[in-house]
Amino acid sequence: MASHIVGYPRMGPKRELKFTLESFWDKKSSAEDLKKVAADLRSSIWKQMSGAGIKYIPSNTFSYYDQVLDTTSMLGAVPPRYNWTGGEIGYDTYFSMARGNASVPAMEMTKWFDTNYHFIVPELGPDVKFSYASHKAVDEFKEAKALGVDTVPVLIGPVSYLLLSKPAKGVEKTFSLLSLLPKIIPIYKEVISELKAAGASWIQFDEPTLVLDLDSQQLQAFTAAYADLESTLSGLNVLIETYFADLTPEAYKTLIGLKGVTAYGLDLVRGTQTTDLVKKDFPKGKYLFAGVVDGRNIWANDLASSLSTLQALEAVVGKDKLVVSTSCSLLHTAVDLVNETKLDDEIKSWLAFAAQKVVEVNALAKALAGQKDEAFFSSNAAAQASRKSSPRVTNAAVQKAADALKGSDHRRATNVSARLDAQQKKLNLPILPTTTIGSFPQTVELRRVRREFKANKISEDDYVKAIKEEIKKVVNLQEELDIDVLVHGEPERNDMVEYFGEQLSGFAFTVNGWVQSYGSRCVKPPIIYGDVSRPKAMTVFWSSTAQSMTKRPMKGMLTGPVTILNWSFVRNDQPRFETCYQIALAIKDEVEDLEKAGINVIQIDEAALREGLPLRKSEHAFYLKWAVHSFRITNCGVKDTTQIHTHMCYSNFNDIIHSIIDMDADVITIENSRSDEKLLSVFREGVKYGAGIGPGVYDIHSPRIPSTEEIADRINKMLAVLETNILWVNPDCGLKTRKYEEVKPALNNMVAAAKQLRTKLASAK
Numbered sequence: 001m002a003s004h005i006v007g008y009p010r011m012g013p014k015r016e017l018k019f020t021l022e023s024f025w026d027k028k029s030s031a032e033d034l035k036k037v038a039a040d041l042r043s044s045i046w047k048q049m050s051g052a053g054i055k056y057i058p059s060n061t062f063s064y065y066d067q068v069l070d071t072t073s074m075l076g077a078v079p080p081r082y083n084w085t086g087g088e089i090g091y092d093t094y095f096s097m098a099r100g101n102a103s104v105p106a107m108e109m110t111k112w113f114d115t116n117y118h119f120i121v122p123e124l125g126p127d128v129k130f131s132y133a134s135h136k137a138v139d140e141f142k143e144a145k146a147l148g149v150d151t152v153p154v155l156i157g158p159v160s161y162l163l164l165s166k167p168a169k170g171v172e173k174t175f176s177l178l179s180l181l182p183k184i185i186p187i188y189k190e191v192i193s194e195l196k197a198a199g200a201s202w203i204q205f206d207e208p209t210l211v212l213d214l215d216s217q218q219l220q221a222f223t224a225a226y227a228d229l230e231s232t233l234s235g236l237n238v239l240i241e242t243y244f245a246d247l248t249p250e251a252y253k254t255l256i257g258l259k260g261v262t263a264y265g266l267d268l269v270r271g272t273q274t275t276d277l278v279k280k281d282f283p284k285g286k287y288l289f290a291g292v293v294d295g296r297n298i299w300a301n302d303l304a305s306s307l308s309t310l311q312a313l314e315a316v317v318g319k320d321k322l323v324v325s326t327s328c329s330l331l332h333t334a335v336d337l338v339n340e341t342k343l344d345d346e347i348k349s350w351l352a353f354a355a356q357k358v359v360e361v362n363a364l365a366k367a368l369a370g371q372k373d374e375a376f377f378s379s380n381a382a383a384q385a386s387r388k389s390s391p392r393v394t395n396a397a398v399q400k401a402a403d404a405l406k407g408s409d410h411r412r413a414t415n416v417s418a419r420l421d422a423q424q425k426k427l428n429l430p431i432l433p434t435t436t437i438g439s440f441p442q443t444v445e446l447r448r449v450r451r452e453f454k455a456n457k458i459s460e461d462d463y464v465k466a467i468k469e470e471i472k473k474v475v476n477l478q479e480e481l482d483i484d485v486l487v488h489g490e491p492e493r494n495d496m497v498e499y500f501g502e503q504l505s506g507f508a509f510t511v512n513g514w515v516q517s518y519g520s521r522c523v524k525p526p527i528i529y530g531d532v533s534r535p536k537a538m539t540v541f542w543s544s545t546a547q548s549m550t551k552r553p554m555k556g557m558l559t560g561p562v563t564i565l566n567w568s569f570v571r572n573d574q575p576r577f578e579t580c581y582q583i584a585l586a587i588k589d590e591v592e593d594l595e596k597a598g599i600n601v602i603q604i605d606e607a608a609l610r611e612g613l614p615l616r617k618s619e620h621a622f623y624l625k626w627a628v629h630s631f632r633i634t635n636c637g638v639k640d641t642t643q644i645h646t647h648m649c650y651s652n653f654n655d656i657i658h659s660i661i662d663m664d665a666d667v668i669t670i671e672n673s674r675s676d677e678k679l680l681s682v683f684r685e686g687v688k689y690g691a692g693i694g695p696g697v698y699d700i701h702s703p704r705i706p707s708t709e710e711i712a713d714r715i716n717k718m719l720a721v722l723e724t725n726i727l728w729v730n731p732d733c734g735l736k737t738r739k740y741e742e743v744k745p746a747l748n749n750m751v752a753a754a755k756q757l758r759t760k761l762a763s764a765k
Helices: 016-025 031-051 067-074 091-099 136-146 158-163 177-197 216-233 249-256 274-280 303-317 345-349 354-368 374-389 396-403 416-427 444-454 460-481 540-547 561-566 576-596 617-635 654-662 679-684 708-719 740-764
Strands: 002-004 057-059 109-111 118-120 151-156 202-206 237-241 263-267 287-293 322-326 505-508 515-518 521-523 527-533 555-559 601-605 643-648 667-670 692-695
Touching: 002 354, 016 031, 016 091, 031 057, 031 136, 031 354, 057 136, 067 091, 067 118, 067 136, 067 151, 118 515, 136 151, 136 177, 151 177, 158 177, 158 216, 177 216, 216 249, 237 287, 249 274, 263 274, 274 303, 287 303, 287 354, 303 322, 303 354, 303 374, 322 354, 345 374, 354 374, 396 527, 396 576, 416 643, 444 460, 460 540, 460 740, 527 576, 540 555, 540 576, 555 576, 561 576, 561 617, 576 601, 576 617, 601 617, 617 654, 654 679, 708 740
Parallel strands: 002 322, 057 151, 151 202, 202 237, 237 263, 263 287, 287 322, 555 601, 601 643, 643 667, 667 692
Antiparallel strands: 109 118, 505 527, 515 521
């Protein structure tokens, strides 16, 4: 019985790629240094999978930024502003598309389906001249072959690539991206021909958009694409991989009808109903790559249950045609549990990171083949039983409080218009008030202080003193820049979710459980293993300290319940909404303590609310109902004069704008600049928004510093569709990933633009 891995984490067990990338961008490491680290990581991954007995090992899943940008490079679809003149795409062009450069901004970045991973959105139009401009897929296949590892090269499928793209600036929004299929298929044919010539026997096309709600024209595009590729694919075994959700019956019928396809990869963890489709109708002689090991979470697989599922499928597809696989790429989980030396032994026994999931896949494949490792299965069963019965998982008081939430929608008593009037009397802000999103640059010295405090190398007094000094520096800078509503810069926090999780019960933490979010950005999601509560105040001391340093309003900074949920590894033994309500009650306690401490502006970030939206429209309403309700629970008890902000970033918000309004926040700051201001289109189309709103005026994920004129132009576009009295001026997101030499001039230009427009608006009266 064979085994397969859809994809694997790239950063390395100790984030080797992250640090080398950042050193390369800072011109402290050479291109050769970067290539060597990347090659070493790829080699170790391939050898690890080969050593674990995996038959179908992926190649071309490694990336310096993301796999969609790699495909854009392969197709030579470089926007004209990057002045690419043809030939093999090099690092300069590649990273300019991802990060921008001194003269032009980066391409738009958005979430990869409903994950916290991001991708760079291709910008396409009828005039794009496609060409084969990156041989990465072939080069990496040859690289693995030279190491003695036969791999399955992985490509983003042509239809998913186009469906994940957007019309370039200046191209009609109604332009059919699928009309470009005949232009990109020839490039795919070149790549396939080179892979065949290099000795590939299998090829994997990732077509994850098949799990979305697709119309008949979109489904027909898959049929047309693979019919066109059929002759080129002749002689290869072809795997079409889907993941993250169920296939609709129509999509499943399209998938199994594709010409030239040998195998189908299905997510049987999140696609719980797909198994029924397979049992009803599976084409004879084809392979099923059954994704029974969860690639999105860190819980150990219930091997007995998975084996039962596989045995039922084996009876349908045939013993020699069933391949055990992961549900999706392991990119979305941490690398190796072996690196976790501080995790509690009981909790550790419940977990499996990427390296352990590889072992699980192979153990299931061997069990199906009659070579069951009884000791391994017995140990797994004991861990499953331990987790179900452990008293640390349940808290009766928390469950009772969450149950009591039913029957109320937890809205504030006064409407937002009246609240904004009361808040303005108290805060006395100018029109177009300026603020930032929360974090300020995390310097090397600041990270050292936090690291040494955690390692007990400095005293608590020394730590508090150092953090207070950093807060004072950030407060002074904001006052010098004349920003209206200040933040304390979050110097005590390494991560906006981890910081809160460390102080809430029901959470566990890793030392090296890093997961890539985008580029070199890695996050370390907490593990929610039990019922959640707040034992004591989490932010009140730091917010009060910061407020005592200034007469200007100081925002209390919290992460909202939906974002904590969506950016954690969440327990899978109860519905997600139940866990979210528990977190909401904990944040509610913190909000009310901040208010009592004299904090008049409190920001509850819900950066990931859109990210958790199910991929199926039929499931949207239920998710949005409990997600929005969870946010309202956090602040339903505050006074009218307490201004509640929230923040959202890097997603497509237009389709959930009414739910955003229903959150009933007083002010929302939201990403806007990197996505070509498409957020504003919803207001041009007539949606009325009465609360305060701050669409981001510049992209903080690029080192580029926008001019005052550029920012003023953005604000003017906002004023064309939003009332002057509700508009705020702020960056797209927090500033922690930037350097002070970038932040200071950018914020200075932002404040100058706001003042310039205030003067203009005043003179126009």
